[in-house]
Structures are given as structure tokens and as C-alpha cells.
Amino acid sequence: MDVAAPADALIDIWQGASAGALNTSIESDGKLAFDAPQGFRVRVNIIEIGSGCIERIHVAEPFLYGSVASMSDLLLLRAVTVVDRGGDGDIADFKWLLAEVAKRGQFFAVDDEELDWLVRAGELVLGGLGRLVVAAIIGSTNEAAAMALLLYK
Numbered sequence: 001m002d003v004a005a006p007a008d009a010l011i012d013i014w015q016g017a018s019a020g021a022l023n024t025s026i027e028s029d030g031k032l033a034f035d036a037p038q039g040f041r042v043r044v045n046i047i048e049i050g051s052g053c054i055e056r057i058h059v060a061e062p063f064l065y066g067s068v069a070s071m072s073d074l075l076l077l078r079a080v081t082v083v084d085r086g087g088d089g090d091i092a093d094f095k096w097l098l099a100e101v102a103k104r105g106q107f108f109a110v111d112d113e114e115l116d117w118l119v120r121a122g123e124l125v126l127g128g129l130g131r132l133v134v135a136a137i138i139g140s141t142n143e144a145a146a147m148a149l150l151l152y153k
Helices: 008-018 071-084 088-104 110-124 130-137 143-151
Strands: 002-005 024-028 032-035 040-050 062-063 066-069
Touching: 002 032, 002 143, 008 024, 008 032, 040 088, 040 110, 062 130, 071 088, 088 110, 088 130, 110 130, 130 143
Parallel strands: 002 040
Antiparallel strands: 024 032, 032 040, 062 066
């Protein structure tokens, strides 16, 4: 599960887990974990927003009594994580999200900074094909950016 929030909220979450919040622990890799009453463990990825990275959610999708970020938004957030940390779990999540977004064929227009994060993550994960994959995914909503990616050497 990803939790995206400003730094002050993330600090509160981390301090609560460190102080022994109920059913919460910090795993050996530094990630937070929550043991749900239903008997399963949820690993929590903490993503800081408002620090110069992706600072907005483009599409919120309804979920129960609230909303969650769209698959495309999660892909953007994971791209930042891949570039910043590049852990095995981050890369696996990025690949899965990339495939899901490609299957759905729905991706919103992105600005230059967001496009840069996507391309950098794509190239880290897929090598030279990363740029082509990103161009294919964004092409239907951002043709100019996709063409620029294809023509860039």
C-alpha cells in the first residue's frame, strides 16, 4: 500500500510506528508494516509529496466512502520512487503498474517534470526500450510529448 502525504504527516506516521502503535512495526528493510485484524500483513510504502516531486493526483477514483489515486497516478508516484530508491519491490511495482496502465489505454496528459520522471524510471527498468514504452503509453493523450520522446537521441 502506498501512503502519499506531506512530510509532517509522514513524520507523525513514522513516530507512531516507532513508538509501538498497535499492530504496526518497522521491518528490516525500513518499511512500515501493519498487521490487519483479518490476519494479513500490509507493507506500507511512504511517499512524500510537496517536496518538488509529483505534487498532485490527476484522477481520484471512488473507493468505498472515499477515493484512491488512479492507476496512472500510482505509476507516476512509483516512477519517482524507482528513480530515487530503485529497490526490487519498487521496480516490480513499477513494471506491474506500467503493464496495467498500458492494458487500460488510459493515461492523462503530463507536464514536463512528470514526463521526465516516467522516462527516467522507464529507462532504469527497461533500458533503451523504456523511452519507447513511455511514448506508447502517453501517446493517446500527449502526442507532442510522445513524438518528442521518439525523436530524442
